[in-house]
Amino acid sequence: MSLPHAILTALLERPSSGLELTRRFDRSIGYFWSATHQQIYRELGKLEGAGYIRALPTERPARGQKKSYEVLPAGREELARWTSAPQDPKPWRDALFVRLRASAVVGTTTGVEDDLRRHLSLHQRQLAEYEEIEKRDFGPGRDTAQDRLQHLILRAGIDLETVWTQWLASALEEFGRLPEDGGREEEPEREQPES
Amino acid sequence: MSLPHAILTALLERPSSGLELTRRFDRSIGYFWSATHQQIYRELGKLEGAGYIRALPTERPARGQKKSYEVLPAGREELARWTSAPQDPKPWRDALFVRLRASAVVGTTTGVEDDLRRHLSLHQRQLAEYEEIEKRDFGPGRDTAQDRLQHLILRAGIDLETVWTQWLASALEEFGRLPEDGGREEEPEREQPES
DNA sequence: CTGTCCATGTAAGCGGTTACATGATTTT
DNA sequence: AAAATCATGTAACCGCTTACATGGACAG
Numbered sequence: 001m002s003l004p005h006a007i008l009t010a011l012l013e014r015p016s017s018g019l020e021l022t023r024r025f026d027r028s029i030g031y032f033w034s035a036t037h038q039q040i041y042r043e044l045g046k047l048e049g050a051g052y053i054r055a056l057p058t059e060r061p062a063r064g065q066k067k068s069y070e071v072l073p074a075g076r077e078e079l080a081r082w083t084s085a086p087q088d089p090k091p092w093r094d095a096l097f098v099r100l101r102a103s104a105v106v107g108t109t110t111g112v113e114d115d116l117r118r119h120l121s122l123h124q125r126q127l128a129e130y131e132e133i134e135k136r137d138f139g140p141g142r143d144t145a146q147d148r149l150q151h152l153i154l155r156a157g158i159d160l161e162t163v164w165t166q167w168l169a170s171a172l173e174e175f176g177r178l179p180e181d182g183g184r185e186e187e188p189e190r191e192q193p194e195s
Numbered sequence: 196m197s198l199p200h201a202i203l204t205a206l207l208e209r210p211s212s213g214l215e216l217t218r219r220f221d222r223s224i225g226y227f228w229s230a231t232h233q234q235i236y237r238e239l240g241k242l243e244g245a246g247y248i249r250a251l252p253t254e255r256p257a258r259g260q261k262k263s264y265e266v267l268p269a270g271r272e273e274l275a276r277w278t279s280a281p282q283d284p285k286p287w288r289d290a291l292f293v294r295l296r297a298s299a300v301v302g303t304t305t306g307v308e309d310d311l312r313r314h315l316s317l318h319q320r321q322l323a324e325y326e327e328i329e330k331r332d333f334g335p336g337r338d339t340a341q342d343r344l345q346h347l348i349l350r351a352g353i354d355l356e357t358v359w360t361q362w363l364a365s366a367l368e369e370f371g372r373l374p375e376d377g378g379r380e381e382e383p384e385r386e387q388p389e390s
Numbered sequence: 391c392t393g394t395c396c397a398t399g400t401a402a403g404c405g406g407t408t409a410c411a412t413g414a415t416t417t418t
Numbered sequence: 419a420a421a422a423t424c425a426t427g428t429a430a431c432c433g434c435t436t437a438c439a440t441g442g443a444c445a446g
Contacts, residue, residue, distance in 0.1 A: 002290040003433085009297040019397055032292040039434070041399060065442075066397065076301060083297045084306020087290060089314050092355060095197040095282060097227040097348045102204040102278045104344040106271060111279020119284050145373050149299040152366050153292045159358045160287060167351050174347055178340050198405080214425055234406065236427060260414070261425065393445085400439070407432080415424065 001082075004043050004052075006033045008071055008079045011053060015070040018044055031130075031157060044069060052078055100171075113175045120168040127161035130154060196277075199238050199247075201228045203266055203274045206248060210265040213239055226325075226352060239264060247273055295366075308370045315363040322356035325349060 010016065010024055021044075022037040024030075035043075047053045052075030056068040071079075096119065103112045138151045205211065205219055216239075217232040219225075230238075242248045247270030251263040266274075291314065298307045333346045 001433090002293045005297055006293045009293065009300055012300045017397080018399090029293075029296070030286075032287065032289055034286055034288065036435070037397090038399080038436090041397095042433095045399095079297050080301045080303050083294045083301060084303060086310045086313065087294070089291065089317060090289070091225075091229055092227065092352075093229065094227055094285070096284065097351065098197045098201045098204065099278045099282070100344055100348055101224070102200055102274050104341045105204055105207045106275045106278060107340075108275050108279060109340075115281050118281060122284060145302075145304075146299045148369060148373065149295055152369055153295055155365075156292065156362050157287075159362050160355075163354050163358050167354050170350075171347050174343060178343065196405090212425075213427090217425095231407070232425090233408085233427080236425095237405095240427095391446105394443100395445095396441100396443075398440085398442105400437105402435100402437085404435080405433095407430100409428105409430085411426100411428070413424100413426080415422100417422070418420085 002033055003035055003039060004047055005079055005082050006035070007040065007043055007047065008052065008075050011069055011071045012076065012079070015056060015068050017066045017068045019066075020068075032153065047075065051075075109175060109178060113172070116168055116172055116175070120165060120172065123161050123164040123168065127158065127165060130158045130161060134158065197228055198230055198234060199242055200274055200277050201230070202235065202238055202242065203247065203270050206264055206266045207271065207274070210251060210263050212261045212263045214261075215263075227348065242270065246270075304370060304373060308367070311363055311367055311370070315360060315367065318356050318359040318363065322353065322360060325353045325356060329353065 006025075006029055007021065010021055010029055016024065018037065018041050021040050022035075025033070025035045025040065044053070048055065048069070051072060053069045053071050056070055096116075099112055099115075103109050134151075134154055138147065138154065201220075201224060202216065205216055205224055211219065213232065213236050216235050217230075220228070220230045220235065239248070243250065243264070246267060248264045248266050251265055291311075294307050294310075298304050329346075329349055333342065333349065
């Protein structure tokens with residue numbers, strides 16, 4: 001249930017229309033919470049219905065016309081409430097690990113290995129992008145509370161991408177030491193450790 | 196679309212019933228792909244319908260009776276196919292970052308700070324559990340290809356939990372240097388860097 | 391006036407989550 | 419016999435994804 005609150009946050013930072021929000025969710029906010037324009041429009045409707053936001057008064061409210069929203073006091077309160085309420089971290093879920101484990105049992109590794117290389121370069125690119133942003137937006141100066149918190153978030157992104165690149169590199173090294181494909185397991189079905 | 200393939204993998208490692216699978220998804224596999232028993236039963240039905248698995252012949256196939264499944268050749272082929280096909284990494288999505296950014300704009304940080312502390316201890320516990328497993332199941336010996344790949348996956352878990360604990364610790368430090376609550380931003384609405 | 395963006399929407403489908411239902415087995 | 423547990427399932431809801439639809443503004 002984070003999307004409505006991500007939208008409230010974005011609208012507090014700057015009142016926007018649906019499409020503008022979509023654009024902002026493609027860059028900054030989308031780095032840690034992505035959303036398509038359909039999600040956003042639907043959610044804007046709900047938030048307006050709940051009295052959390054309202055459309056800025058405009059001359060011609062018609063289909064195909066730009067419609068900007070701003071946050072109402074009730075919306076700000078809801079956001080503060082949600083932010084302070086405890087929430088459990090979601091367990092990390094990654095299809096890549098499923099694939100690795102699957103490739104271990106079916107005994108073919110070349111396909112995944114190629115994809116690991118591809119993922120590595122994607123993560124390297126992402127990491128470079130984050131570091132670029134850090135250099136550009138968080139130099140000296142700029143240390144209000146807001147800046148420091150946003151920097152913290154960016155740091156998390158950098159740290160996570162760093163682990164990914166390191167882990168993928170070490171995984172590829174490990175693959176290099178593995179026997180070639182085809183040696184499908186005929187080992188005597190010993191009990192798996194299940195770890 | 197990873198659940199069916201995670202189930203195929205698990206069934207290749209060892210033919211199981213629905214409930215046994217559920218148990219295994221609570222431990223080992225669930226560390227990187229969790230699933231409830233309802234998901235699993237539904238998926239078992241689909242996989243059987245697709246001809247990927249079959250129920251092991253048993254005397255009394257009735258409701259409330261244990262029913263074990265094994266993977267058919269078509270299932271193994273599908274798993275090999277899926278494993279080798281390229282897949283894009285899902286962007287990391289985390290509500291915690293939404294909350295941090297939200298707390299930055301509403302100006303109240305004590306609530307999140309408490310939860311950061313809680314998350315830190317949760318991640319520390321998880322990290323300890325993984326390290327325990329590593330010590331127990333991946334000592335010397337045990338270096339077939341399967342072992343090495345499973346170890347690699349576990350390593351990813353350890354690495355990720357390590358970054359989280361480090362980042363959370365540094366975040367809490369940063370919070371210690373922040374001004375107390377209430378100082379809601381009345382800064383002159385300067386353009387956000389949007390990073 | 392045709393095509394191309396811009397902007398807002400609708401509809402269908404799928405996976406995941408939660409709550410509940412029911413039969414079989416084991417325990418006390 | 420009652421209660422607890424094992425085992426399999428149904429039903430409803432919700433968020434996300436993808437594809438498609440509609441209307442206005444503007445360029446050639």
